[in-house]
Amino acid sequence: MAIKASAPGNLFLFGEHAAVYGRPAICAAVGKRTEVLVSENNKVSVVIFSDAFGKAEIPFAPDEKIRAEKKELENVALFVRHIRKKFGITKGFDLKIASEVPVNSGMSSSTAVFCSILGALSAFAGKSLDKKEYFDIIFPYQAKVHGGKASGSEIVSSTFGGFSYIKKLKDGIPPKIETKNIEGHKFYVVIANTKVDAPTSLTVGYHVPSLIKRDSKFVYGVFDKIAEVAEEAIPALKGKNVEALGELMNENQKLLSSLGLSHPKLDDCIKEALSAGALGAKLSGGGWGGIMFALCREKDVSAVKKAIASTGAETIETEIGACGITVSE
Ligand code: MEV
Numbered sequence: 001m002a003i004k005a006s007a008p009g010n011l012f013l014f015g016e017h018a019a020v021y022g023r024p025a026i027c028a029a030v031g032k033r034t035e036v037l038v039s040e041n042n043k044v045s046v047v048i049f050s051d052a053f054g055k056a057e058i059p060f061a062p063d064e065k066i067r068a069e070k071k072e073l074e075n076v077a078l079f080v081r082h083i084r085k086k087f088g089i090t091k092g093f094d095l096k097i098a099s100e101v102p103v104n105s106g107m108s109s110s111t112a113v114f115c116s117i118l119g120a121l122s123a124f125a126g127k128s129l130d131k132k133e134y135f136d137i138i139f140p141y142q143a144k145v146h147g148g149k150a151s152g153s154e155i156v157s158s159t160f161g162g163f164s165y166i167k168k169l170k171d172g173i174p175p176k177i178e179t180k181n182i183e184g185h186k187f188y189v190v191i192a193n194t195k196v197d198a199p200t201s202l203t204v205g206y207h208v209p210s211l212i213k214r215d216s217k218f219v220y221g222v223f224d225k226i227a228e229v230a231e232e233a234i235p236a237l238k239g240k241n242v243e244a245l246g247e248l249m250n251e252n253q254k255l256l257s258s259l260g261l262s263h264p265k266l267d268d269c270i271k272e273a274l275s276a277g278a279l280g281a282k283l284s285g286g287g288w289g290g291i292m293f294a295l296c297r298e299k300d301v302s303a304v305k306k307a308i309a310s311t312g313a314e315t316i317e318t319e320i321g322a323c324g325i326t327v328s329e
């Protein structure tokens with residue numbers, strides 16, 4: 001029996017970083033997905049094959065010591081080992097990971113991996129898992145990827161898909177959160193991967209905490225303004241008011257920049273996108289590189305794409321508000 005699960009990457013339309021500190025975020029699932037295939041392997045081990053990071057093996061020996069070709073697979077292997085034990089899976093299996101979500105880009109490749117592994121392994125174990133259960137199981141592993149802190153927003157977005165409002169109500173592992181599904185619409189965005197490698201742990205685990213330590217009043221003040229922008233975006237999203245959304249995106253970007261979270265290459269792409277007619281443009285995710293996206297009118301998509309591509313960044317055209325986790329046999 002082979003099980004296939006697929007989960008989307010996502011964009012922070014509003015609220016990254018501030019979301020880690022209890023302010024609201026709005027995320028949209030995107031059409032770029034991670035697929036996990038699980039099949040029995042007649043071994044006494046789990047073998048993981050990742051198209052991005054090679055192979056890892058978890059033997060069923062008492063110490064279950066993980067052997068991973070690349071360090072990046074270790075946390076994934078730890079997650080797989082945890083889920084295998086949680087669901088009492090006793091047969092060996094191969095787990096293949098194939099992803100269209102660029103790694104270390106701000107499109108939440110790690111979350112899409114965790115969600116699809118959880119979906120595939122729960123079905124492999126014959127358990128029916130409610131979507132609401134994904135958050136608490138994945139959160140500790142997500143926080144580790146983000147340098148010890150996380151909002152968990154991407155877990156909600158990857159699991160449920162569409163457009164999500166997420167707010168952390170109480171810190172903890174897992175934290176208590178409030179979520180709402182926002183009725184989605186077809187918006188046109190151009191995403192650009194700056195190709196500047198940007199591990200989220202650098203900004204979430206190191207830069208922002210260091211700023212807070214020195215001037216918490218300023219940082220929390222900026223987070224409060226980001227929260228206002230995110231709240232204002234809800235009626236704009238529901239009412240398909242793309243002009244208002246664009247302005248709010250630009251405001252959010254300025255606020256992130258004031259915390260030193262942008263990058264010259266992100267600024268370069270944002271400037272080009274706006275001059276080519278985009279209504280708004282901002283980074284998404286951890287910042288310091290990774291991706292940005294531009295909101296456009298349909299008629300301006302190709303000019304904005306061309307303008308961004310002129311910077312050397314890789315443009316990605318994809319659906320936003322895509323469906324969440326899917327599992328099939
Ligand atoms: C990273 O993709 C988004 C951040 O807001 C961290 C988080 O929400 O956990 C920077």
